Amino acid sequence: GESVGLHLPTLSVQEGDNSIINCAYSNSASDYFIWYKQESGKGPQFIIDIRSNMDKRQGQRVTVLLNKTVKHLSLQIAATQPGDSAVYFCAEGRGGSEKLVFGKGTKLTVNP
Amino acid sequence: EAGVAQSPRYKIIEKRQSVAFWCNPISGHATLYWYQQILGQGPKLLIQFQNNGVVDDSQLPKDRFSAERLKGVDSTLKIQPAKLEDSAVYLCASSLGAGVKAFFGQGTRLTVV
Numbered sequence: 001g002e003s004v005g006l007h008l009p010t011l012s013v014q015e016g017d018n019s020i021i022n023c024a025y026s027n028s029a030s031d032y033f034i035w036y037k038q039e040s041g042k043g044p045q046f047i048i049d050i051r052s053n054m055d056k057r058q059g060q061r062v063t064v065l066l067n068k069t070v071k072h073l074s075l076q077i078a079a080t081q082p083g084d085s086a087v088y089f090c091a092e093g094r095g096g097s098e099k100l101v102f103g104k105g106t107k108l109t110v111n112p
Numbered sequence: 113e114a115g116v117a118q119s120p121r122y123k124i125i126e127k128r129q130s131v132a133f134w135c136n137p138i139s140g141h142a143t144l145y146w147y148q149q150i151l152g153q154g155p156k157l158l159i160q161f162q163n164n165g166v167v168d169d170s171q172l173p174k175d176r177f178s179a180e181r182l183k184g185v186d187s188t189l190k191i192q193p194a195k196l197e198d199s200a201v202y203l204c205a206s207s208l209g210a211g212v213k214a215f216f217g218q219g220t221r222l223t224v225v
Contacts, residue, residue, distance in 0.1 A: 042219075043217050043218050046214075091154075093211055099157050099168050099210075100157065102156070104153060105153075
């Protein structure tokens with residue numbers, strides 16, 4: 001069935017390294033994608049978004065890449081810091097109502 | 113700018129009891145969402161409002177869950193009667209409109225015993 005999912009449930013990196021979190025989607029009609037960060041006990045926090053007419057978008061220390069050919073989305077975090085430790089979700093905007101459908105999430109752990 | 117406000121933060125009830133959650137979205141945000149997040153999973157949309165009208169409630173268990181957004185601002189989500197499997201965090205989010213980034217509240221952690 002249609003779903004938004006992530007390739008790896010956990011990711012562990014060293015402080016200062018770059019992190020790459022991946023997401024696969026199956027609905028080719030989706031045209032809006034968002035990455036959220038969720039720390040323990042908190043609600044999801046918006047990181048960056050991208051529309052399907054773009055391949056890449058950069059923010060502060062973060063870059064989102066969209067490959068529509070293989071229906072793949074990635075979040076790159078440069079110079080990962082301990083404060084980046086959290087669960088990261090990609091969300092997909094689909095349908096006429098543009099409701100957001102979330103994947104299962106990837107837990108990022110940054111080791112000092 | 114004030115964020116999305118939710119209350120209560122925590123709630124423990126017995127099964128078959130009723131419970132209500134409240135959400136105050138960011139001022140000016142026309143779209144309001146209620147999500148259910150079970151431990152270890154991503155948020156699942158329960159209902160989406162555009163102003164005071166329902167846009168999508170396809171995944172809302174309507175036999176026990178209800179939600180309203182009177183006057184197109186605050187919203188309440190009610191569960192009656194609660195089941196053990198309703199234990200989750202209930203997240204409210206709002207956005208300027210559909211198809212744009214949504215901002216989330218802290219959530220209400222519900223435990224049904």
